[in-house]
Amino acid sequence: MGVDSISPSDDSRPPSPVDWKEGLYLPRNWMDLDDWECPSEDIANLTYLSVPLGEQFERGRYVIVRKLGWGSWTTVWLARDRKTNTFVSLRILSSKATEKIKDGESNELDLIKRFIALCERDERQPAWTQHIGRFYDFFSHRTEENVEHLCMTMEPLAWDLWILKSRTPEGRFPRKTCKSLVRQILFALEGIHREMGYVFTDLKPNNVLIRPEAISSIIVDEMVVEPAMTDTLDSHRYPKGTVRCKSQPLPPWIGAGDHIGVVPLHVVLVDFGEAREPGQVFPETAQNKSFRAPEVYLGYPATSALDIWSLGCLVFWLVTGGEAFEPGWGGIDRETGITWDVEEAQLRDMSDRLKIDIPIEMRERSQYWDKYLDEHGNFLRSTEGEDLTLKGSMLMVEETQPPEDRLPDDELEGWNAFMLRCLKIQPESRPSAAELLQDPWLHES
Known part of the structure; x- marks a missing residue:
């Protein structure tokens, strides 16, 4: 389990590339946003961690293989856990969000600690927790500039409801599914x-988000069919030569199509x-x-x-x-x-x-x-x-x-x-x- 605070206990872990500077990650065209609606009053002040494919975290335990998405305060990555030989979802909070937790302005870390404790109760685990994303661990990551980012590992999950609806031919969900x-x-x-x-x-x-039954098989299939995608940016909006990873959320099943009405969704x-x-x-x-x-x-x-x-x-x-x-x-x-x-x-x-x-x-x-x-x-x-x-x-x-x-x-x-x-x-x-x-x-x- 993770440390009891978000201050790293070992500063010797490999540093990561420099953080995004304030304002550099703000697209001028809102169609570039992966999220459905990002609050414009906040996003210009956020500082995300620049994460290249292959980057390692927590002394080499987690290796980045794909970007899954991002939100107002985090980027989310698919990572290989070299200790357990499994895949995890790695949520990397912006330095701004990390500061909010340290300053007591956010309760997220306290809640996650409680969720982890509940899920460790095995047969006594409350049934409602089956509808909360499973968190595994948390740790701090510091850059060469000594900027701190709280990181959380959790189960890999598939599309959110917004993406799922956009892939539904009728544009809305069947009654039973709803x-x-x-x-x-x-x-x-x-x-x-x-x-x-x-x-x-x-x-x-x-x-x-959707919890698929066969997430490992889906990940393996996606890595072959839809490999991780990047592009190099040379515009005034980003530092020259910046490599951006495209968000590629995982589908809820292999060969996801238009048959959600007959597929149970958890x-x-x-x-x-x-x-x-x-x-x-x-x-x-x-x-x-x-x-x-x-x-x-x-x-x-x-x-x-x-x-x-x-x-x-x-x-x-x-x-x-x-x-x-x-x-x-x-x-x-x-x-x-x-x-x-x-x-x-x-x-x-x-x-x-x-x-x-x-x-x-x-x-x-x-x-x-x-x-x-x-x-x-x-x-x-x-x-x-x-x-x-x-x-x-x-x-x-x-x-x-x-x-x-x-x-x-x-x-x-x-x-x-x-x-x-x-x-x-x-x-x-x-x-x-x-x-x-x-x-x-x-x-x-």
Whole structure:
């Protein structure tokens, strides 16, 4: 098991190439990004570790063979574990993310230590941990410039839900697949909330990955069929001659095609960098915008109910392929000249689509209430927006489908009822993960 702190106990391990300097890794064209949505307010200040293929970590134990992906705070690599002769996924945190952990601004390392301890209990391992990515170890890596990066090893996993959906011909998931995915995510959330006492905070398609049954065979096949890819960059955006590794996530099965409806999918949650203890007022930038709960905008103390809101948004995305609430860009009233920002536009969209006002009962505990709403709960600036309800959006999607692929009326009603249980504006009105697991919609065929 890893060390008890993230300070390295042995500075003699081979150094790694120089870190990315601040701002150099920011693409000018957002289409270059591997991640679905990276927060522009953060990414320019991150410092990733430059990792070439063949690089060795932890005194030569782990050898890099392929880049799997990257996120706002980490790069993820497929590595060969020379001690066990197996493959692992190596998550390398940026120096900025490492500093956040050392400064107590992130709980990720503490949670991972607890996950490792739980998984070492063998037959006493809680069932919900089967839907959490398995972590093996953690260690620190220092560069020649004495810059520290926390590294974590875990099981190799396959595509996330965003990639999986993009490979699905219909652009959305079959009903049975959708319900299975939601049940598994709820199992994971129920354990994180009840046993770990944390709010996951960052539930989105990119953080739900597939655990294949035959990962070793998939890796061997991929290394032959899709070898690791790199390209040399000579533009003003990067240091001259920089070699960039292309992200190549692993497929969930050999020869992955369009048959996900007949292939069982086991999914797990990953990335606990944003996990927080309940009862805090979360930063206004917490969560992906498309899955951000109203209490984040309002500065209302967050609880596990925040994850339930994100789940409701995720269910809408799974079933329709679209976003429940448009992130928006703010706006201006041409007649009055009154302007409003993105946050107010999204709050307004929530109120409009759910056909409910922001509950006045939330005002007293909302730090940012006066930023968006008056003392009666009326929006200060934005005009009336979307008339279409979430169910109406679903019906519009259904009309674009061939008749044989449309949802039956009872299925549509069950889906809508489940989603609306999750998407209550007031957090206290949302059910727990355990309660949602009993919802009839999840158990209908």
